[in-house]
Amino acid sequence: MTPRIALDAMSGDHGVSVIIPAAINVLKEIEDVHLLLVGDEAVLEKAIGQQPPSILQRLSIVHASQVVAMDEIPSSTLRNKKDSSMRVAINLVKEGRADACVSAGNTGALMAMARYVLKTLPGIDRPAIIAALPTTQGYPVHVLDLGANVDSTPEHLFEFAVMGSVLTSAVGNLTNPRVGLLNIGQEEIKGNEKVKEAARLLSESNIINYIGFVEGDDIFKGTVDVVVCDGFVGNVSLKTTEGVAKMISHYVKQSFNKNLFTRLVGLIALPVLRKLREKIDPRRYNGASLLGLRGIVVKSHGSADVFSFGCAIKEAVVEVRKNVPAQISSQLAELLSERRHVG
Amino acid sequence: MTPRIALDAMSGDHGVSVIIPAAINVLKEIEDVHLLLVGDEAVLEKAIGQQPPSILQRLSIVHASQVVAMDEIPSSTLRNKKDSSMRVAINLVKEGRADACVSAGNTGALMAMARYVLKTLPGIDRPAIIAALPTTQGYPVHVLDLGANVDSTPEHLFEFAVMGSVLTSAVGNLTNPRVGLLNIGQEEIKGNEKVKEAARLLSESNIINYIGFVEGDDIFKGTVDVVVCDGFVGNVSLKTTEGVAKMISHYVKQSFNKNLFTRLVGLIALPVLRKLREKIDPRRYNGASLLGLRGIVVKSHGSADVFSFGCAIKEAVVEVRKNVPAQISSQLAELLSERRHVG
Incomplete structure (x- = not known):
């Protein structure tokens, strides 16, 4: 199964100017990956520009009208940024349309939204x-x-x-x-x-x-x-x-x-x-990585450059391939039975 | 007034082999300082060796029969290491025979002993x-x-x-x-x-x-x-x-x-x-520096070399000259009156 990674394409200190070139580089480097760019459709279309079909066929755009600011209070983003690139990227994971999401945005907001939308794993x-x-x-x-x-x-x-x-x-x-x-x-x-x-x-x-x-x-x-x-x-x-x-x-x-x-x-x-x-x-x-959620969420440094944001995308790809959340769940189940055994 | 600094000469990773040369260097560098070396008298005499009178007249030995080990539990050193080089060096400060002490020994023991012997400043x-x-x-x-x-x-x-x-x-x-x-x-x-x-x-x-x-x-x-x-x-x-x-x-x-x-x-x-x-x-x-005590205690890194231990001695000299504990006391008194004023 090809890993499908949703990218919050509008966040971070540099937004599309870093995230789009990073996405294209990753698609060139890794054949078996599909990227979903989340953000303003017009802005994204323009940033992607001319690309060969081998790239375009593994790249989708999902429109989102809002952006979460770096200094926004997490609780307020939960209420007021329901159509933000960050929130929509997380929603794609929840809906099973993406296997992981990556954002360079506000850490507190990302954690709050991911927790609210995806929920924690049982036992976490x-x-x-x-x-x-x-x-x-x-x-x-x-x-x-x-x-x-x-x-x-x-x-x-x-x-x-x-x-x-x-x-x-x-x-x-x-x-x-x-x-x-x-x-x-x-x-x-x-x-x-x-x-x-x-x-x-x-x-x-x-x-x-x-x-x-x-x-x-x-x-x-x-x-x-x-x-x-x-x-x-x-x-x-x-x-x-x-x-x-x-x-x-x-x-x-x-x-x-x-x-x-x-x-x-x-x-x-x-x-x-x-x-x-x-x-x-x-x-x-x-x-x-945000661990303990029912889904894979990777946080990039806000000031990441093209190379650096690419590393964050690849981290998400590895976690999808290894199915980290399922592994955490099974390890927890094993621990629970260990404790029952001891008790 | 010439600052008198008591040195716990037996502690730290290297003991006398570092502390004595460091002490002699400081005496050469700073004319207006007196050092009290605390530890086994015979060992210290040997380590000091031949020195010019200008050095020897500003160097005293105070005998102590024990040494605190680096991994000893602080509470046990309080009971069992009453004649250690560390404890005797602190005692010299308490008795007014030294203006500060310096040790490269066990931090927990140094803090426990200094607190027990010197007590904290009022308000700390x-x-x-x-x-x-x-x-x-x-x-x-x-x-x-x-x-x-x-x-x-x-x-x-x-x-x-x-x-x-x-x-x-x-x-x-x-x-x-x-x-x-x-x-x-x-x-x-x-x-x-x-x-x-x-x-x-x-x-x-x-x-x-x-x-x-x-x-x-x-x-x-x-x-x-x-x-x-x-x-x-x-x-x-x-x-x-x-x-x-x-x-x-x-x-x-x-x-x-x-x-x-x-x-x-x-x-x-x-x-x-x-x-x-x-x-x-x-x-x-x-x-x-151990701050908040009724006396000046400086902790050197255990692995300090000659240059480095010399820096710790000089830190003690500066704190003596500036009378740091008295300054903390007066600052605290001022704060207390500030609060009374507000309240």
Whole structure:
């Protein structure tokens, strides 16, 4: 079955000017995919322009008259943006006309709409946001929750561990991903009551490969595959990562721009630095997934460029092929029977 | 008055082998300082070796028979390590024989002992840990709490803002440091109830220069001088910063080590990269302060080298000269009268 991905084509910092070229690139790169562009029909027609039939036959337009603004309050978008490109893209998943949707829009609104329209999977109380980050080992690490929840209970953290474990094994082809709980020390006595209780729940499960507490610097060491934390903590950690990387990049540019000599050195070092940048390029890691819903929703960074938005579309394609929501459901059912067995 | 700094000379990953050379370097660099080395007398005598009288006359040894291990449980060190180098160094501050102490030992034990021996300042419920981080603007940003507290109330966050504001203006010679609350969005509706209530408390004060919510990536932009957060969040953010910096450094080394060509390029780029490293060298930022106590306690990174431990000693010297605890007390008194005025 060809994955059908609905794209919220109007949202994000750059809208159609980034999303349409990204969509066309993905169609050129992957033969077995169909994209549904959601937004103002006239605008989309114009942005698509002249394309070969091999592209056009795998590209549909679905009209939506509104756009959700980046700073709009989620609850108000639920009431007032029922014909927005974001909402219609989610509706297509609900109606079974698309297998997943991708949006670069307002995260809060996307989560609110997806939750309202698609509903959560049975056994999931709180959906979570998960994304991949680079490690020194070359393979990525997945971190959740990145901001959907601000006061997670130990049970929520346990749910995140289940969902994160399923997604990571599906998209990374890992059989038994190592799951760590983010804490402020590795000793059992450290941390707050929530993480201690979540650690107890995770230790008791035979299904989750729980390896214990990890700290902020462990995220990037490649010693853990899934890092579980409350959304407040995860969001701060993600944004901190972005901030540090930008600061270092700023100083690298400044250092090589200082005078004629350093500019020459910079020119010589350019190919090496470019290769380096590729390895930890945040654009490669674009495409956070909203997990725990009855459908696949991928959130692109608002400022994504063409390459980067393409990565988010491909993330959605992989999740469709692996049928992540069904896998989460079956893992949850297994856990439930594990608990019954224990109880 | 010459600042007298007690050094816990036995703790940290490297003990005397780093701490004694660091102490001697500081005495050479700063004429107006007296250091009290606390630890096993015979070990310290040997480590000091031959030194000119100009050094020896500003160096005393205070014997302590025990050492706190890096993984010891804080509460047990309170009972069982009463003659440890850490405890005796803190006692010297309490007894008025030293104006500050510095330790590279177990953070939890240091906080527990310092709190037990020195007590908190009037009006301070929870001491906090603060440290400086680099920004793209060249000047540092101070972040607190970095792990002393795991479930801070809005009132605690308010206390942290007061203490952070005082320390930052004292050591950074700033008149009105910009204080931001770490959150997962800048809009007022974002975040958990704790930060929302803390924001309300801070907005009402005329003494704190509160600029609103900041996000993880704002820490490094130079747009805020003091970042206030719960200790769990702050610790994760600090460790994340370390982890990202190490990962990037790992990939930089790997890129330049790939083959003969890249190694040559690396050699040419070396002076530029070294200058760059200096700017964001974490060793320069070594020396976290335990704030809110009736005395000055500085925590060095456990793995600090000679240069880095020297920075922590100098942090203590500056805090003594600026009399940070007295300044916090007077700022708190002013706030109290401000509240009475309002009420």
